[in-house]
């Protein structure tokens with residue numbers, strides 16, 4: 387009977403082939419999948435369905451179900467250089483100027499070695515100057531930064547000038563630590579500028595991180611448009627930032643979006659591709675596989691031998707963790723001196739003043755005007771690429787976070803609640819020896835999308851969005867061929 391149903395289904399799709407638009411499935415409703423979906427629906431040439439395994443769209447950048455309504459799986463930071471993400475947000479009606487807190491690139495690092503209850507002083511501070519054009523804004527901020535010697539600052543400027551002369555291209559295979567050694571960059575500046583930025587942007591420790599990828603970002607910050615170096619911190623949850631407005635946008639144009647529908651099978655069925663999920667199944671002419679690499683490797687098993695090498699490559703990609711702790715003081719309103727502060731001598735690298743940011747968003751104000759008032763103060767603390775031996779115990783990290791907050795804001799009551807989320811496969815480990823796959827697979831009807839694919843950037847929201855756009859373009863090319 388199942389075989390007969392399949393034949394009928396194929397005949398129906400075959401018939402609709404003659405009269406209707408090609409059927410495309412996107413598996414995965416993260417930033418890559420939703421970017422591909424928006425791009426395809428804008429062409430108007432496809433009949434599209436998005437399948438997402440989780441109950442909420444967003445993937446590794448999503449709102450946590452059962453949280454406060456605005457709590458995410460991890461604190462994200464974007465850059466003004468993330469041009470495609472910003473454009474696409476605008477296209478689906480999610481105004482980046484409202485949904486992001488925008489500020490000049492700011493590295494404000496405090497030390498956690500002061501007696502408890504006493505406010506600490508800034509150890510290092512660098513802020514680009516808003517009104518100066520690039521690259522003058524970065525150069526001036528380096529020269530005016532505090533906490534380092536004039537010699538170190540001048541040396542970093544010379545190193546950046548040297549890199550600019552060689553178009554930011556270096557010999558392949560170098561790590562960020564090796565690059566700093568080659569350029570003779572040492573001391574405080576190395577630690578708080580080069581290495582801090584590397585860990586924040588690549589989520590890979592500098593001794594392993596790919597120097598060329600780091601320089602690609604540095605080049606965009608230094609040489610891009612005036613606002614390319616801006617920090618953009620979300621003022622809403624990560625699902626509302628882009629994936630959910632994108633879903634509404636494509637649904638209005640006729641696309642179907644299924645959440646809580648994990649795809650179990652994806653395999654060729656004659657001229658079509660059979661996609662079987664927990665709640666739906668159908669046949670498609672093209673499939674964009676926008677899942678993380680391990681899930682993609684399982685799904686392409688249905689192709690057998692032709693996808694064997696690709697499957698091995700996808701399975702072998704190494705990843706880095708990120709731990710995010712959210713700490714709440716329900717009856718006390720207090721603010722950090724700046725919405726995002728770096729912490730030295732602590733497992734916590736960054737603390738973000740979440741309640742301040744949420745309070746700033748007019749979208750959030752409209753949704754729930756009393757949210758910030760009732761929730762007191764909430765902070766998210768980021769622990770990037772923790773080592774295997776790092777202590778990720780929630781109690782330990784909560785007391786570290788409390789100590790950091792006291793050193794920044796003065797004596798405080800104990801926090802009322804905390805939540806720890808450890809994402810084991812947060813990002814691709816951005817190492818120079820890693821061979822990132824391409825979007826094309828041995829079957830032109832199946833295209834990959836995701837932040838792990840070949841890119842000049844590390845695994846970021848921008849990389850995911852760009853890969854989604856490329857996957858859509860490739861699919862259209864194959865459709866036309």
Ligand SMILES: Cc1cc2nc3c(=O)[nH]c(=O)nc-3n(C[C@H](O)[C@H](O)[C@H](O)COP(=O)(O)OP(=O)(O)OC[C@H]3O[C@@H](n4cnc5c(N)ncnc54)[C@H](O)[C@@H]3O)c2cc1C
Pocket residue numbers: 413414415416417418419437438439440443444445446447459460461462463464647648649650676677678681708709710809811812813835836837838845846847848850
């Ligand atoms: C804690 C944390 C902090 C981060 N910080 C930053 C940051 O500061 N800045 C930045 O730019 N980036 C950051 N990133 C990286 C960023 O979140 C990712 O690069 C991006 O979200 C990847 O998007 P994607 O669409 O490629 O993959 P994903 O988001 O992983 O999307 C894949 C989707 O596929 C779905 N899926 C999997 N299997 C199936 C199946 N069988 N059927 C149907 N659906 C399936 C998944 O549920 C998921 O929704 C961070 C990531 C984490 C985890």
